Amino acid sequence: MLAVGALAVLPLCAVAVWGIERSFSIDPERNCFLKDGEPFQYVSGSIHYSRVPRSYWRDRLNKMYMSGLNAVQVYVPWNFHEQVQGVYEFDGERDVEYFLNLANQTGLLVILRPGPYICAEWEMGGLPAWLLHNPNIILRSADSDYLQAVSNWMAVLLTKLRPWLYQNGGNIISVQVENEYGSYFACDYNYLRHLRTLFRFFLGEDVVLFTTDGNTDKELVCGTLEGLYATIDFGTDTNITTAFRRQRRFEPKGPLVNSEFYTGWLDHWGDKHAAVETQKVSRMLEDMLSLGASVNMYMFEGGTNFGYWNGADYDSRFRSVVTSYDYNAPLSEAGDPTDKLLAIRDVIKHFRDVPVGPMPPASPKMAYGFVTLKKVGNISGLLDTLCPQGPVQSHHPLTFEEMKHYYGFMLYRTVLPRNLPEPTPLISPMNGIHDRAYVSVNGVYQGMMERDVTLVMNVTGRAGDQLDMVVENMGRVNFGNKINDYKGLLGNLILGNDVLTDWLIFSLDIDVMIATGWPQAGGVDVPPEPKSEGGRGPAVYSGTLQPTGLAWDTFIKLNGWTKGQVWINGVNLGRYWPQRGPQQTLYVPGSLLSPTVPNNITVLELENAPEHGRVLFMDRPQLNNTRAQS
Incomplete structure (x- = not known):
């Protein structure tokens, strides 16, 4: 049996001292955390404020508290707050201090993970795309340009968050330095030393700093550093004794910690919907808590990759993460309690007092029914509106990063150099389309090219015909050695x-x-389209959901639509791709809807819209229907 210290018998080593200063530390002799001088074991869950609408933060935190958690684990995505270099956003949906305050009011401590790299299946692992202005930059290393950018960001962020440290009267009990660094190829200890110095300078000597790495020797060798407490992460497919024995090799004394205990898993487009059995989660959680380990469940609520914030993985090929980050977590994407949550709460009851009272219920849902959308126009005919500053001329193509247009879509236009009466191959010889390109000639859709999948397509036309390629960024790689994406x-x-x-x-x-209200606000003259075009190729569609007196959560389904993006009242819900799956619906928070005025729906369909033009608002999600790749 693995020796785990005295945490399993907390009452024997607990010493209450009246009037003691607030403190949170590690006791290496008793192999536990100390909170205000007393042994402490946390039972935590991950929630990402960037994936949950601000109006629902309090609800989600309350449900986590009522589940028996005494802490939450929170990532800070750098690119969410500094999309443009030197411009910092901390208001509205980005008000991390308001989130910390709500957690504090709820009675939840915070385990903070400020990066600078977070992974999290988030765009570029949380690193801002403007770092790629330097084509030679080595991310997550002691590269001088990278370190300067990190230092500037941390000076802003950590100064803002220092008052929220537990010893300063706040609720942050520990702070992670970097994230799973042992999984990265660089293995640069000078980088970790620089971060350690930064964090100590801005947060002080008393805060508990820690690292998190996967459960292998290599990851722990490259991801750990003296002065940073080494923790591990693993899921239900791992032997607990073996995992914690490995942590003990790197931290002979101190608390056992699983910083990411996986309650579910992520989905990529084209995958089957991931699921982890409730019984396995609850049984392993009980075993870890019985050992006295502190555990953070990743995720407790996953939320949604709104807009363009989803990440991607690259193993044998590029694979984009879906819009839903439901994660098969104890709280659903819409924040609803699940059977998994109730089973977890039953486990926690054996180890600490769970708040008395009913679990807050699921939010009400509404099936608003069908809405018919009308075509506004093809992208190629809307450029005066969508690119009012006009195009940039370049002999060779420029990347999104060179254009300082980091997310979404760009249109590349040139002319056919000669007559092409027969189908002629258009080739990306270096697999250089990142990530999908939708090709038209004189406004008539010809087909699509896709990174790693479709590198050649045929086109026809005459010399001087206009060749348009709408290129889609489907999310930058968030993990591994290809994050320079x-x-x-x-x-x-x-x-x-x-x-x-x-x-x-x-x-x-x-x-x-x-x-700003376009296209429903009107004011755009759209040129007539080629008759042969129909519903094919990148085009904008719009309509309105009429008020019903209720603004409840709902889910939009795009049956017969191919692939694209949806906005409700100006807010980007994320990507849809029902033909690839598994996700078939997009979550629409009720807080986005108006019960009294028409709700604007805008769709950018990239390939082929259905003749019926309808979308359906349902009262339940559909996240598990994978189609054959098309």
């Missing part, structure tokens, strides 16, 4: 024997326009 056209395209040159490049500010 540039987007757009990364190299020349070849048409037959010709290298295509002399491009006009349009940054599509579609989110900005929709946020």
Whole structure:
């Protein structure tokens, strides 16, 4: 049996001292945390404020508290707060201090994970895309340009959060430095030393700093550093004794900690919907708590990858993470309690007092029914509206990063160099389309090219015909050695024997326009479309959901639509791709809807819209229906 110290018999080593200063520390002799001088075991759950609407933060935290948790674990995504270099956003949905205050009011301590890299299946692992302005930068290393950017960011963030440390009267009991660094190829101890110095300078000497790494020797060797308490993460497929024995090799004394105990898992487009059995989760949680270990459940509520915030993985090929981050977690994407949550609460009852009272119920849902959308126009005919600043001219294609247009879509335009009466291959010879390109000639949709999958397609036309390629960024890689993930056209395209040159490049500010009320507000003259076009190719559609007197959560389903993006009242819900799956519906928080005025619905369909033009608002999600890739 693994020796785990005195945490299993807390009453024997608990010493209450009246008037003691607030403190949180590690007791290496008793192998436990000390909170105000007394042994402490946390039972925590992960929640990401960036994936939950601000209006629901209190509800989610209350449900976590009523489940018996005494702490929450929180990531801070750097790119969520500094999308443009030097411009910091901490208001509204980005008000992390308000979130910390709500957790404090609820009675929850906080385990903070400020990065700078967080993974989290989040766009570029939380690193801002503007770091890629330097093509030679080595991310997550002692590269001087990277360290300068990190230092500037941490000076802002950690100064803001220092008052929230537990010893300063707040609720942050510990702070993670970096994240799963042992999984990264660099293994740069100078980088970790720099971070340790930064964190100590801004947070002081008393705060507990820790690392988290996967359960292998290699990961722990490269991810740990003296002065940072080493913790591990693992799920239900791991032997607990073996895992904690490995942690003990790196931390011979102190508390046992599983910083990410996986209650579920993520989905990629085209995968089957992930699930982890409730019984396995509850049984393993009980075993770990019986050993006296502190445990954080990842995730407790997953939430949603709104907008363009989903990440991607790259193993043998690029795989984008779906919009839903439901994660098969104890609280659903919409924040509803599940059987898994009730089973977990029953386990926690054996180890600490669970708050008395009923579990807050699921939020009410509404099936608002069908809404018919009308076509506004093809993207190629809306450029005066969607790119009012006009195009950039370039002999060769420029990336999203070179254009300083980091997310969403860009349109690349050139002309056919010669007559192509027969189908002629358009080729991306270096797999340089990141991530999908939708190709039209003279406004007529020709087909699609996809990174790692479809690198060649045929086109026809006449010399001088307009070739348009709408390129979609489907989320930057968030894990591994390919996080330097540039987007757009990364190299020349070849048409037959010709290298295509002399491009006009349009940054599509579609989110900005929709946020101002377009297209429902009108005021756009759309040129007539080619009759053969129909519903094919990138185009905008709009309609309104009429008020019903109720603004309840709902789920939008796009039956017959192919792939694209949805906005409700100017808010980007995320990507839909029912033809690929598994996700078939998008979560619509009731807080986005108006019960009294028409609700604007805007859809950017990238490939092929159905003739019926309808979308359906349902009262339940559909997250588990994978189709054959198309």
